Amino acid sequence: MASVESAARNPLRDPRDRRLSRIAGPSSMVLFGVTGDLARKKLMPAVYDLANRGLLPPSFALVGFARRNWSEEDFAAEVKHAVQQYARTPFSEDVWNQLAEGIRFVQGAFDDDDAFEQLKKTIAELDEHRGTGGNHAFYLSIPPDKFEQVCQQLSRHGLAAADDGNWRRVVIEKPFGHDLESARELNDIVESVFPPDAVFRIDHYLGKETVQNILALRFANQLFEPLWNSNYVDHVQITMAEDIGIGGRAGYYDGVGAARDVIQNHLLQLLALTAMEEPISFDADNLRAEKEKILAAVEVPDDLGAHSVLGQYSGGWQGGEEVAGYLDEADIPDSSITETYAAIRLDINTRRWSGVPFYLRTGKRLGRRVTEIAVVFKRAPNMIFGHHGSNDDFGQNAVVIRVQPDEGATIRFGSKVPGTQMEVRDVTMDFGYGHAFTESSPEAYERLILDVLLGEPPLFPRHQEVELSWKILDPFEDYWSRRGEQPQPYDPGSWGPPAAAELLARDGRSWRRP
Known part of the structure; x- marks a missing residue:
């Protein structure tokens, strides 16, 4: 090993x-x-x-x-x-x-x-x-x-x-290319000089303790793994939201956009870790093999328009401060159609996940800075509780893994409200790294730099993973490029454009509000 x-x-x-x-x-x-x-x-x-x-x-x-x-x-x-x-x-x-x-x-x-x-x-x-x-x-x-x-x-x-x-x-x-073709060219360039096992592709999200804790949560606890499948899971939401604009990154960001910047790498890696089968061991080859199987099993939908939403933040007030819209940022052309918000629905064609949609979203100038994975379970039949409390009070169980900034995990479940009536409402149990451990989590780059020096590559995606991720995103990017429409505007401090809510509403679901 x-x-x-x-x-x-x-x-x-x-x-x-x-x-x-x-x-x-x-x-x-x-x-x-x-x-x-x-x-x-x-x-x-x-x-x-x-x-x-x-x-x-x-x-x-x-x-x-x-x-x-x-x-x-x-x-x-x-x-x-x-x-x-x-x-x-x-x-x-x-x-x-x-x-x-x-x-x-x-x-x-x-x-x-x-x-x-x-x-x-x-x-x-x-x-x-x-x-x-x-x-x-x-x-x-x-x-x-x-x-x-x-x-x-x-x-x-x-x-x-x-x-x-x-x-x-x-x-x-990152970025490891801007599409599949450029990613392959980049891999050929680097691996013509260094052997594949000497190439370390940094995705700093994979160095975060809570990302690694996905594997511990799933495979070290009998409580979760038997339920981690389409028999019990209704859908999965993976969110990376930022409450800031592009700052001084106009030269990089314009023409790249939210999907290439975040979904292709960070969010698809989180999807792979959430959905993968248990590896034989946590060494690099076995861990990467299971992630690659999941990425290869992701189905790109035929109706790309119905399975995706793009947005672009407008000007307004956020946190008591007036902020500029994307088109008013320095060095951004008035005609830019680069998205600052992107959401897509993906399905995974495996026995474990058949019929379970995975919703991925990312954006700037949203309600707060947060990255989380929410595994939302199917509703209980509630045969005896159906008349005790509204659906708003008694919803779906969920396991939420918070990657940042308040690293930890939350379990949402129904509990009886104190009193003489049998009334059930949602409550949460919370685990926070800062409360449970005396040692603070190392910064992601500490872990990754140390792994480079030790020659331990499990947290670093190899070129097959990069190429599979581009195979998933490229059809969306091609569709958006051919359509050439201005992304739907959204207010700063909101949770994205109105079409984002419609994306889930068509499936009878709604986004979590982190």
Whole structure:
């Protein structure tokens, strides 16, 4: 299994001792795109938090690569500032000083051969004097159209090939293409330089504790798994809502839209984890195989218009503040038909899920920031309770897994109201990570970066998953593009356009209000 193999490579960890955390072995991370928001707000703080928790070896090194005219001291100061501003754990001078000893910087552009030769010398110096052991991860926090150039430079200068006993890995961020064809081209580019098992595709949602808890909730509890099928489940709703607009992302977002930005990766991954069969084990191959089976079984509907809704937020008031509509945002053309809200219905052609619709929705400027999976069960016959309470009081049981921001799970069920009458109303039982555990959940990037350094890939989708996801979304995107209509407007602070409610109403259902 992957965890045992990584432990064997890491003498600091004994797989027989469950008290020990996973600790990375000698290694470095080379970070391309160090001047971007992702590096500053997430990646650099995550590296520090791992070091602060004792999960990085003393010899760990962080190498920045950028065009800025920085010295190594300048880059270290930038990292320190990012850590002090965004790190999850308290700042410690001792931890920082140890980490700073391994910080290096290489100045250059992606087409600069001299810069990549300098990077090669820097890595060799770290191997010799810092003990990184020839183990290096290249994190491409850069636009996807630069992946090919950087990968070819790494190959041309002998940086991608590993010697016996050490490793080289590459980490790429979403989006993994903008459709099936481009995703395949991107996979061919990256895997022409790095072997498939050395390519780590980051979907930060898969690093969240509550996403991983889907598997624990389902397969570690006899309470849920026997009911997790079409005999008992009425439908499933998967929601990722944001209460903010596009901010400064106009250059990326316009022309991409909510469906490509969120549904293709985050929400389809959550669907796969919710619907998959129990894997033989949680190693990468078995876990990925079950997810791929589910994605392959998703049926794309014939009537795409009746199974999807697009929206675009308009201007108005939200949270006591007047906000601009999408078409009034900076750098957005007046004629843009890019959606900021998307909802689709999917069905899964398996024995377990036949007849159970999965509703996926995402949007900006919605009622609140929340990501959740709601498994809604069929109504009980209520033969003896039908005259005691209205349907609004006594509804459908549900299991709701909250991914963010209040990580946890809620069970909704009917209970008798105190009093002399037999009146039943819905009540909830709630589990929250913050209340149940003394240790706070690590930030998603901490878990994912550590997994890269350990070589444990279960949380990273391989190219088959990416391509299957595009096969699901591409027909919708093609239909929307051919139709060419302006998405339906919706008020900021609402839960989407009116057509979104109609999407479920046609099936006799309604959206949850998180």
